[in-house]
Amino acid sequence: MTSYLMETVRSKFPDAVLETHSFRGDETVVVKKEALADVAAFLRDSLGFDMLMDLTAADYLPREPRFELVCHFYSTKHNYRLRLKCPVGGEQPSLASLTPLWPGADWFEREVWDMYGIRFEGHPDLRRVLMYDGFEGHPLRKDYPLKKRQPRIAHRD
Amino acid sequence: MGLETAFGHSYLTTRLDEAVNWARKYSLFNYPFVTACCGMEFMSAFASTYDISRFGAEYPRFSPRQADVLFVVGTVNEKLAPVLKRVYDQMCEPKWVVSFGVCATSGGFYDNYATVQGIDKIIPVDIYIPGCPPRPEAVLDALVKLQQKVATESVLDKKYK
Amino acid sequence: MTDRKHAELPKNWELEKLEDGRMVLNMGPSHPAMHGIVRVLLTVQGERITDADVEIGYLHRGFEKTCETVTYNQCVPYTDRLNYVSPFINNVGFALAVEKLMGIETPARCQYIRVIMSELSRLTDHLTCIGANAMELSAFTVYFYLINAREALYRLTDSVAGGRITPAYTRVGGVTRDLPPDFKAATAEVFKTVRKNLADAEKMLTRNRIFYDRLHNTGVIGKEEAIARSFTGPVLRSTGVPLDVRKATPYLVYDRFDFDIPVGSNGDNYDRYLVRIEEMKQSMRIVEQALAQLPAGPVNHPDYGVTLPPKEEVYGNIEALMAHFKLTFEGVKPPKGEVYQAVEGGNGEVGFYIVSDGTGNPWRLRVRPPCFPLTAGLSRMIKGAYIADIISTFGQVNMIGGELER
Numbered sequence: 001m002t003s004y005l006m007e008t009v010r011s012k013f014p015d016a017v018l019e020t021h022s023f024r025g026d027e028t029v030v031v032k033k034e035a036l037a038d039v040a041a042f043l044r045d046s047l048g049f050d051m052l053m054d055l056t057a058a059d060y061l062p063r064e065p066r067f068e069l070v071c072h073f074y075s076t077k078h079n080y081r082l083r084l085k086c087p088v089g090g091e092q093p094s095l096a097s098l099t100p101l102w103p104g105a106d107w108f109e110r111e112v113w114d115m116y117g118i119r120f121e122g123h124p125d126l127r128r129v130l131m132y133d134g135f136e137g138h139p140l141r142k143d144y145p146l147k148k149r150q151p152r153i154a155h156r157d
Numbered sequence: 158m159g160l161e162t163a164f165g166h167s168y169l170t171t172r173l174d175e176a177v178n179w180a181r182k183y184s185l186f187n188y189p190f191v192t193a194c195c196g197m198e199f200m201s202a203f204a205s206t207y208d209i210s211r212f213g214a215e216y217p218r219f220s221p222r223q224a225d226v227l228f229v230v231g232t233v234n235e236k237l238a239p240v241l242k243r244v245y246d247q248m249c250e251p252k253w254v255v256s257f258g259v260c261a262t263s264g265g266f267y268d269n270y271a272t273v274q275g276i277d278k279i280i281p282v283d284i285y286i287p288g289c290p291p292r293p294e295a296v297l298d299a300l301v302k303l304q305q306k307v308a309t310e311s312v313l314d315k316k317y318k
Numbered sequence: 319m320t321d322r323k324h325a326e327l328p329k330n331w332e333l334e335k336l337e338d339g340r341m342v343l344n345m346g347p348s349h350p351a352m353h354g355i356v357r358v359l360l361t362v363q364g365e366r367i368t369d370a371d372v373e374i375g376y377l378h379r380g381f382e383k384t385c386e387t388v389t390y391n392q393c394v395p396y397t398d399r400l401n402y403v404s405p406f407i408n409n410v411g412f413a414l415a416v417e418k419l420m421g422i423e424t425p426a427r428c429q430y431i432r433v434i435m436s437e438l439s440r441l442t443d444h445l446t447c448i449g450a451n452a453m454e455l456s457a458f459t460v461y462f463y464l465i466n467a468r469e470a471l472y473r474l475t476d477s478v479a480g481g482r483i484t485p486a487y488t489r490v491g492g493v494t495r496d497l498p499p500d501f502k503a504a505t506a507e508v509f510k511t512v513r514k515n516l517a518d519a520e521k522m523l524t525r526n527r528i529f530y531d532r533l534h535n536t537g538v539i540g541k542e543e544a545i546a547r548s549f550t551g552p553v554l555r556s557t558g559v560p561l562d563v564r565k566a567t568p569y570l571v572y573d574r575f576d577f578d579i580p581v582g583s584n585g586d587n588y589d590r591y592l593v594r595i596e597e598m599k600q601s602m603r604i605v606e607q608a609l610a611q612l613p614a615g616p617v618n619h620p621d622y623g624v625t626l627p628p629k630e631e632v633y634g635n636i637e638a639l640m641a642h643f644k645l646t647f648e649g650v651k652p653p654k655g656e657v658y659q660a661v662e663g664g665n666g667e668v669g670f671y672i673v674s675d676g677t678g679n680p681w682r683l684r685v686r687p688p689c690f691p692l693t694a695g696l697s698r699m700i701k702g703a704y705i706a707d708i709i710s711t712f713g714q715v716n717m718i719g720g721e722l723e724r
Contacts, residue, residue, distance in 0.1 A: 023655045024418050050545050054658075054669055054686040070671065072658055072686070076545055076559060079566050083658065104548030107694035115382075130375040130723055131271075132236040139270050140383055146269050152235045153242060155278040190348055192355050192377055193720055194402035197446070197483050201472070204465035219350045237355060237376040240347050266395070269380035290483055 005047065005082055013039055028083040036086050037096040044101055049073040049082065052098065055108035057116045061142040065089025067118055094119035115140035166313065174311045181225070181251065182304040183213040188224035190244060193231030195258035198290040207293035212300050221247040226303070232260035234271045238279050245280045253283045255299060258290055265289060340368060347376050351454050351709045354719030356693070358708065365704050370697040374723055381724035385683040389649025390416050391489050393683065398484040400685060401721040403446045404439035404664045405485055413488040414569060415659035415670035419652040422624060427615045428492050429570045434608050435478065435487060437601040441512065442471050443664030444594045451713030452523060455532055460519045467515035470508045477504065490650045491625040492618030502609050509602055520595060533587040537699045537711030540585060548691035551666025552597065553715060556582035556589035563662040575607045590714040624650055649678030665689045665716050687721040
């Protein structure tokens with residue numbers, strides 16, 4: 001049962017899956033960015049993952065490709081979880097949006113755009129959600145300094 | 158200025174000061190600009206156990222035009238700063254500001270790209286309440302100190318011109 | 319999906335009148351009913367909402383980036399301030415995630431204590447939610463009764479952890495201190511107060527015509543749509559899906575207790591209110607069972623590479639001194655890898671995703687906030703409703719700013 005999910009995905013998409021592993025009971029599948037939408041659709045329709053629990057990213061500077069999209073899926077019918085990762089890099093990183101499959105991905109992807117600068121093609125309304133509109137840069141990137149401030153109005157002192 | 162200042166610094170004006178300040182300090186209408194976790198202690202201070210209504214300051218006024226005291230409760234970040242400035246500007250004189258909690262006082266332990274390091278970088282502050290979050294007793298102490306500060310004011314003060 | 323033209327409207331603070339008679343109103347960040355600060359840009363036709371754009375970010379405090387610069391145990395006070403009405407649940411979730419990463423397990427007594435404190439936190443969360451929501455619908459007395467109950471609980475958690483709202487109680491491998499000796503008797507007293515105040519509040523609200531009319535059939539959402547929008551917690555359970563992390567993937571010692579998961583049927587605000595009331599009663603049931611089963615023993619993991627050694631040994635022998643020094647300056651060092659640990663928070667599934675690079679600072683710490691998808695779905699839930707229905711929906715969604723925006 002535990003490696004059934006990983007093996008099914010690997011056998012259905014043999015050239016898209018880069019690696020699979022299981023660490024401390026969490027199963028992870030790493031796919032190429034071109035196959036993200038297809039694998040996600042397969043997970044929802046054939047394997048029963050009806051809930052996208054979380055969608056986020058991580059920055060692995062100085063590794064290339066730099067970013068990694070991390071999605072956590074949950075199946076309410078069968079009560080199992082799966083993590084899907086997708087490395088992406090380049091000057092203007094971009095991926096396919098998962099909003100056509102799960103409407104809940106909407107704000108998660110806006111947050112990834114806001115914090116990391118990864119674009120999502122097919123997203124209905126990609127704009128910043130946590131930072132204000134005129135903010136420059138993407139704060140959670142490793143090369144954005146923690147204390148670099150961008151005041152929105154002039155401070156008194 | 159009005160007729161009340163015609164006498165300058167004199168016995169009548171000091172009696173007037175006492176009367177006006179007595180009325181002001183025991184009926185402070187607050188504007189709760191609540192953002193974060195300190196809001197929970199704010200709710201506790203304004204509820205029945207740590208009754209702030211004993212000091213006359215219970216009734217929140219959710220319009221800045223009708224409020225005297227601006228309680229800035231919780232963290233203010235860069236996105237919220239213009240909103241705070243606008244709310245403060247809309248308040249009518251006399252007005253006071255209480256900075257509730259360390260995040261409003263100095264940014265707290267959030268020293269990063271998003272947080273304003275203290276609201277006194279945006280608006281002038283009268284009373285600072287430290288604590289993360291401050292206990293409701295500290296809030297009551299701060300209100301008493303604010304009342305003492307209000308008692309030292311005068312109708313001849315420049316800010317009422 | 320949202321009206322595309324709506325997103326292009328200028329985001330200013332004045333109201334605007336459109337050509338077809340609709341108005342754009344700003345329910346601004348500083349608003350009595352927007353718990354904390356959320357801005358809803360409403361397009362209304364009379365009193366009916368035709369479109370709503372929810373804007374958040376006014377409490378973003380840089381939690382995730384700050385946690386990349388401190389050690390794992392230093393992240394615990396930051397996790398307090400995520401869902402600040404139920405801080406113990408965040409502390410426990412974070413500690414469980416790091417312990418999963420390290421592959422260690424805490425002693426049995428520690429697990430029972432964590433369950434007890436989590437359930438007390440769930441009580442304060444639901445009490446605050448219903449109290450604040452009732453106050454916004456003008457039921458002031460209910461607010462005072464429930465805050466009184468919450469004060470009694472705060473005094474209890476204060477006696478255990480030293481803090482009412484920000485306890486920072488757990489550490490990796492255990493908790494800071496054991497329960498005080500009179501805890502069982504004190505809890506019994508506090509639960510008497512809570513049950514009495516809850517019964518009074520229920521008498522005033524549950525069969526109240528006005529309250530029922532304000533909440534019934536407002537903020538309705540269906541089962542499949544709620545799952546597709548990643549809803550969890552009382553909002554999802556009000557639609558009829560019996561999903562609760564404590565039953566689905568039991569963590570700590572939840573599988574040893576006998577408790578029920580209340581499930582609604584309509585998916586409206588009234589069902590969410592009823593689900594929360596019943597969950598509070600079930601939480602008290604869990605705490606009483608846990609106190610009856612509480613075993614004796616240590617509360618911290620025995621390995622000094624994880625837990626601070628006791629002070630007598632630190633001043634006594636050199637190994638403990640070195641362990642204390644390394645733990646304080648460099649922190650615990652989990653192996654390289656990544657984990658996702660989910661716990662059941664007051665609003666739903668709180669997930670902690672930690673990526674470790676082998677050093678004492680996390681490489682990436684992500685919190686999956688349960689109210690993030692709920693607030694994203696808010697515009698869908700209030701479309702077509704009256705402006706007055708926003709108050710009930712927003713209150714029952716229980717958006718907590720610290721968790722939403724970290």
